[in-house]
Amino acid sequence: MTVSPLQGVGYACFGLSYLFAFLLELGRLFWPRAAWRPAGLTWGVIGLTTHTLYLGFNQPTPAAAYGSLLLLAWVLALFYLYGTIHYAKQAWAVFVLPVVMLLVALSFTLFHADTVTPDSDIFHATAWASGARFWGAVHGTLILLAAVGVSVGFLTSVMYLIQARRLRNKVNPGRVVPLLSLERLETMNRRALNLAFPMLTAGLLVGTLLLRHGHDLGDNWFSLKVLSSGGLWLVFLVLVYLRYGANVPPRRLALLSVAAFALMIVALAAAHPFAEGGGAK
Amino acid sequence: MNLRAIGCNVESAGVELREKLAFDPVKLARALAELPARYGAEAVVLGTCNRVELYLARADDEAPVHSPLVAEFLGEIHGVSAEDVRPHLYEHADAEAVRHMFRVASGLDSVVVGETQIAGQVKEAFDIAQKAGATGSLMNVLFPTAMRVSKRVRSETKIAEGHVSVSSAAVDYLRPIFDTFTDKTVLVIGAGEMGRLTLNHIRELKPARVLVTNRSPERAASLAMENGGLAIPWDQLDDALVQADIVLSSTGAAEPIVPRKRFDEKVRARRGNRMLVVFDMAVPRDFDPRLHDGDRVSVFNVDDLNRVADQAAAERRKHLPAAEIIISLEVTKFVQDWNRRKDGPLIGQLTAEVDRIREDVLAPLLGRFKGKLSAADLEHIEGAFRSFQNKVLHGPIAALQEASRAGHSGTLREALMKLFGLKG
Numbered sequence: 001m002t003v004s005p006l007q008g009v010g011y012a013c014f015g016l017s018y019l020f021a022f023l024l025e026l027g028r029l030f031w032p033r034a035a036w037r038p039a040g041l042t043w044g045v046i047g048l049t050t051h052t053l054y055l056g057f058n059q060p061t062p063a064a065a066y067g068s069l070l071l072l073a074w075v076l077a078l079f080y081l082y083g084t085i086h087y088a089k090q091a092w093a094v095f096v097l098p099v100v101m102l103l104v105a106l107s108f109t110l111f112h113a114d115t116v117t118p119d120s121d122i123f124h125a126t127a128w129a130s131g132a133r134f135w136g137a138v139h140g141t142l143i144l145l146a147a148v149g150v151s152v153g154f155l156t157s158v159m160y161l162i163q164a165r166r167l168r169n170k171v172n173p174g175r176v177v178p179l180l181s182l183e184r185l186e187t188m189n190r191r192a193l194n195l196a197f198p199m200l201t202a203g204l205l206v207g208t209l210l211l212r213h214g215h216d217l218g219d220n221w222f223s224l225k226v227l228s229s230g231g232l233w234l235v236f237l238v239l240v241y242l243r244y245g246a247n248v249p250p251r252r253l254a255l256l257s258v259a260a261f262a263l264m265i266v267a268l269a270a271a272h273p274f275a276e277g278g279g280a281k
Numbered sequence: 282m283n284l285r286a287i288g289c290n291v292e293s294a295g296v297e298l299r300e301k302l303a304f305d306p307v308k309l310a311r312a313l314a315e316l317p318a319r320y321g322a323e324a325v326v327l328g329t330c331n332r333v334e335l336y337l338a339r340a341d342d343e344a345p346v347h348s349p350l351v352a353e354f355l356g357e358i359h360g361v362s363a364e365d366v367r368p369h370l371y372e373h374a375d376a377e378a379v380r381h382m383f384r385v386a387s388g389l390d391s392v393v394v395g396e397t398q399i400a401g402q403v404k405e406a407f408d409i410a411q412k413a414g415a416t417g418s419l420m421n422v423l424f425p426t427a428m429r430v431s432k433r434v435r436s437e438t439k440i441a442e443g444h445v446s447v448s449s450a451a452v453d454y455l456r457p458i459f460d461t462f463t464d465k466t467v468l469v470i471g472a473g474e475m476g477r478l479t480l481n482h483i484r485e486l487k488p489a490r491v492l493v494t495n496r497s498p499e500r501a502a503s504l505a506m507e508n509g510g511l512a513i514p515w516d517q518l519d520d521a522l523v524q525a526d527i528v529l530s531s532t533g534a535a536e537p538i539v540p541r542k543r544f545d546e547k548v549r550a551r552r553g554n555r556m557l558v559v560f561d562m563a564v565p566r567d568f569d570p571r572l573h574d575g576d577r578v579s580v581f582n583v584d585d586l587n588r589v590a591d592q593a594a595a596e597r598r599k600h601l602p603a604a605e606i607i608i609s610l611e612v613t614k615f616v617q618d619w620n621r622r623k624d625g626p627l628i629g630q631l632t633a634e635v636d637r638i639r640e641d642v643l644a645p646l647l648g649r650f651k652g653k654l655s656a657a658d659l660e661h662i663e664g665a666f667r668s669f670q671n672k673v674l675h676g677p678i679a680a681l682q683e684a685s686r687a688g689h690s691g692t693l694r695e696a697l698m699k700l701f702g703l704k705g
Binding site for chain 2: 163164165166167168169170172173174175179180181182183184187247248249250251
């Protein structure tokens, strides 16, 4: 795989910008100074801008693992910027930015390690929007939206678990880094689940039909991507049942949301069966 | 500046004496009428439950009002012996009186460091004195400045942050749990004082409903009426617990009124996943502490709230040095500004007097050269005289300002007034 200089610079630019923004946010929380916040926001905006430019120049497709992770990181970077501006006093960025950086780092690693040739039509974003690849594009968009929901669910769950732990230990709220209230986190988590489950279901359904009718399946039903995606859907089914059908404490739901995120990362990072399955008939 | 701050507070006098020295509106009006009349002083009287202080300013050339005189005055107004009052009075003079005023207004001299109520009390004391005509040029600048300094201290330090009373600390525990309160139901169980005080703080969050239950229906009805709430019969406690989001419990029961078994069997399932926060103010406790899980049910007792209040107070004290630095800077600035303001008229007179002398000398001279010299030459001569005058005056004016900054300009002022025939 040929790595263009622009691509290499792009990863370094937004990856490091997010890192600086994260460090400045950490500094703001532990050693409050007026200058931390604007400096952190500036680096965050620089990161998001270079990230956007990189996506615009390179148009990575969601069919490739590195592409889907990079697109997800971009959506979460938007989420970080919105939250940092909207919840000025909360420790928002210190939770969202590590996930963004993790996704960027994973994407970077897969970008260099990917042995699958990107010359196939499915690896060009423009091809996804064409009539021939319409259902592939629908599948990719739905999975990406579901991934955003899973990520938001994960972030709010982590914050919920920390906040609940503080309350269980009766930690003085005035002496710790501020987080959103349990009530708000629970609402955000529920909305994320409500968004992610239908998207994931529809996305996987479209993907299954594509695998069944448009590709030579072979052993793809048992590929890591398909298995982890199926596992993720089952976890979500359990989550929906526990949330709406059983009286389960929110803390347990939060733990399941964390597990769902781990499964999603495996599913996104795994090689795509469309690529492994030998392409369209 | 001829300013004195004389009075007593919780550290210098017991509550028995402070009670006797408390000013009611009638005594306050009398004091504000008599202090200027009797001592020729501007006066402000600050009376709170923790302090009684008189701020008195006289003209610079008059003797200051000292604490023995104030002890006599207070004794006369309140009908107590001056001898009983005098040992308990402290006295701060001039810049130190300004510092004391700024510290009091900023809550640095309060029992609960950083409390904000005192700022309102200082403002009220000033407003009353001003309306009574007891203030003058110094007080009219000092008190508004004190209010500004108080705001600066609170905004630039964390001296006023956190809840330092047990009842207000409950709010600190509610914020990490609930996002909005306008849809919440508060249930008050019992009619203990701590529960009432806590309810006052929680009502500021504007909850949707207040329910009150008590073994005595009359007491429940009374408390409900006071707080715009609804009285619930004691035997419907379980139903009320199902509806409630926040519970304040302060009964005098010897045994827990909500043991774990009762809650699990009759309340928990009916509540679904809604969060419940219980503030158990009773000793012995009303709620089984094992109900606390920090997730769906959080139970906080008096010790938990005490700890929050104590930690908030300790946290405030950490910001005292920063607050004291701001106060010191503001005191220095105030004294300098005041002295400059006081010197202004004298410097104006001096300049006008020398202007007059220059004009007297210059007018005949220019008249003599009129027609012989060009307009430019005449202007040049006039400029030279003005320059000479400025150079001569620069030394005395600079010396006066320097002495004012150092706080001892009296002799120099007198000398200038005598030398140049000024009125001061």
